[in-house]
Amino acid sequence: MKRLIASLFLIATVCFSAHAQRFDDYKAFSSGKGAITAVAYSPDGKTFASGNNQGMILIRDSNTGDITHILRDNGHTAEITHLDFNPGGQYIVSTARDGFMKVWELSQNKVIYEENARKQSGKPDVFYKFAFYSPDGNVVLYGGTDGNITATRPLLSGSKPGLILSNNGQSFTCADYAATGNYLVAGSKQSIKMIDFFSKKVIQTMNACSDEVVDVKFTPDNTRIGSLCKDGSFSLWNASTGALIKSWKVTVPGPDTQISFSPDGQYLVTGDTKNHVKVWNLNSMDINSDLTGHQAAVRSVDFAPNSKFIITGGNDDQIKMWQWRKVIENETLPQPPKQTEFTKPDIKDSTFVVNIGNRNKNIEMLPPQKQAPELEKLKLTYTSRNIPDSLGDRKVVSGKRVIVDNEELELWVWDEEYEDGDTISVYFNDQWLIKEYPLTQKKRKIKITINRNADNYLVLYAHNEGSRPPNTAALTIFDGKKQNKVALSSNMRKCDAINFKFREHSP
Secondary structure, three states: OHHHHHHHHHHHHHHHHHHHOOEEEEEEEEOOOOOEEEEEEOOOOOEEEEEEOOOOEEEEEOOOOOEEEEEOOOOOOOOEEEEEEOOOOOEEEEEEOOOEEEEEEOOOOEEEEEEEHHHHHOOOOOOEEEEEEOOOOOOEEEEEOOOEEEEEOOOOOOOOOEEEEEOOOOOOOEEEEOOOOOEEEEEOOOEEEEEEOOOOEEEEEEEOOOOOEEEEEEOOOOOEEEEEEOOOEEEEEEOOOOOEEEEEEOOOOOOOOOEEEOOOOOEEEEEOOOOOEEEEEOOOOOEEEEEOOOOOOEEEEEEOOOOOEEEEEEOOOEEEEEEEHHHHHHOOOOOOOOOOOOOOOOOOOOEEEEEEOOEEEEEEOOOOOOOOOOHHHOOEEEOOOOOEEEEOOEEEEEEEEEEEOOOEEEEEEEOOOOOOOOEEEEEEOOEEEEEEEEOOOOOEEEEEEOOOOOOEEEEEEEOOOOOOOOEEEEEEEEOOOOEEEEEEEEOOOEEEEEEEEEOOOOO
């Protein structure tokens, strides 16, 4: 009988382990004296970064654990609140409670760009809680207790920050960028806001928590949003409609815990104030693994890009790298799903009600801002005098004319006065020369061939109006002999245009 009981116990133990303990074994690293308040993998997973409550940032080799970079010259002097690598892994952006956002060039171990929340706001105690790169790596977005989300291009000489959204004096606690680059989501007291990056408008507001949203993330395929509340509850939302998919308790309440999704979007990892790291199956809402090893609250977590490892940081001054044994043995990695664009919310009413736990919450659905239609569907229409009248639903203003002496022209387009986030497309003789191009002070060259026997119209199409409306572009035209410079100005209702006319020469 004893043998039977022992055998059954052994079988049950093996079955439970096979089901629940997919992560085991860990490596532990110390950053010296100081709680680990932020961790982040590089995009290729070969290195990871950690920041502590003393303001120190370390970069380590993921295989050996060796320190490859120490970021301290002109560095932070207080607790690190967030870290993010650029897509190429050459730079990292950091924020801290000292009020600074800093961009570091890793090859030089030095700060190449910084902003000071206290200087910008005039308030002595505000600080940035997050900063992250856009998917193309050109833009850094940052925000925090100053109540703003701001964008800047740190690698562009002379670039100045542009305001994306103000929260009317309330702090932003967390944010994330959709992988498609069109949307971001931000958390604050009780609510989550979905923001259109180009129009700088809130398109949805979800009342997610009874207290405070402490972290928010898009799933890798952009279809869902995960939010963690200060009370330890986690909610999963439909990114297109704002509807609640499911909600459950995942952590012991705590103000500084974080979440991370696995690259395939099937798992969620959380830390908590009771020293645990938990991996959740998003479909079943079951605990996949309950990882113990930290001796104090777990503050930060991140999945490796290849799903093999998880890194965690805690108040025990320790970084731990957890190994996913099943994946390593099989050498088959779950592939991230294809990233999808959002569909526009189908809004019939300004509000609707969803159930979160035992509470009813109203989700305010703001009508989406008018967006530019697909470019290929737009047609240029003409008046009876063969003058452009409209492009799509926008009026074409065609009062500018340039006389040229050559059929082959070279054009340069750029943002001459102030980089404020303008995005344009350029239409010429029934084709798009450039599409959805972010204007900068760097000139972009375009070559065109005009028809000497017809009027040739070039149209500037605006996708937004930047932080300083309207959308403006400088255009230089060179025909091989002379050079002309023209200023174009478009908005969401009209398109500025130029008429190129060939000068006929006497035989």
